[in-house]
Amino acid sequence: MIFEFWVWLLTTAAALGVITLYGVATLKFRLGEEALEILALGVPFRAIRYEDIQSADLGGSLFNEHWVSFRLGNRITLHLRRGKRRAIVITPPDPDAFLLNLRSRLPDASV
Numbered sequence: 042m043i044f045e046f047w048v049w050l051l052t053t054a055a056a057l058g059v060i061t062l063y064g065v066a067t068l069k070f071r072l073g074e075e076a077l078e079i080l081a082l083g084v085p086f087r088a089i090r091y092e093d094i095q096s097a098d099l100g101g102s103l104f105n106e107h108w109v110s111f112r113l114g115n116r117i118t119l120h121l122r123r124g125k126r127r128a129i130v131i132t133p134p135d136p137d138a139f140l141l142n143l144r145s146r147l148p149d150a151s152v
Contacts, residue, residue: 068080068081068132069083070131070133070139072139072142072143072146073088075090075091076088077089077091077094077119077131077143079131089119089121089129091146091148092122093121093122093123094119094120094121094122094143094147095120095121095122095149096120097117097118097119097120097144097147098118098120098140099116099117099118099136099137099140100116100117100118101117101130102118102130115132115133115134115135115136116130116131116132117130117132117133117136117139117140117143119131
């Protein structure tokens with residue numbers, strides 16, 4: 042009985058680990074009509090409206106909400122106008138082009 046429990050527990054933990062790694066590996070960031078969308082496994086997990094983004098800068102720190110893939114050198118920090126978490130770190134494949142495109146969509150030109 043105890044052996045079966047450990048087999049079940051380890052199998053479940055391994056499956057969750059594989060799903061998590063696959064989700065991180067497939068993390069995508071899409072600039073939509075009205076919002077930046079964060080997708081994992083092709084499913085939109087979070088949408089951040091452009092008017093809620095105060096500024097966007099290259100780089101990031103540990104004390105923010107993270108949507109980070111394996112590309113740790115490609116970090117962009119989004120500073121939000123409101124919300125519980127005021128800074129979000131994302132890692133698009135080409136941060137310079139992504140940041141330029143994102144800034145062109147923000148309503149405030151001072152970012």
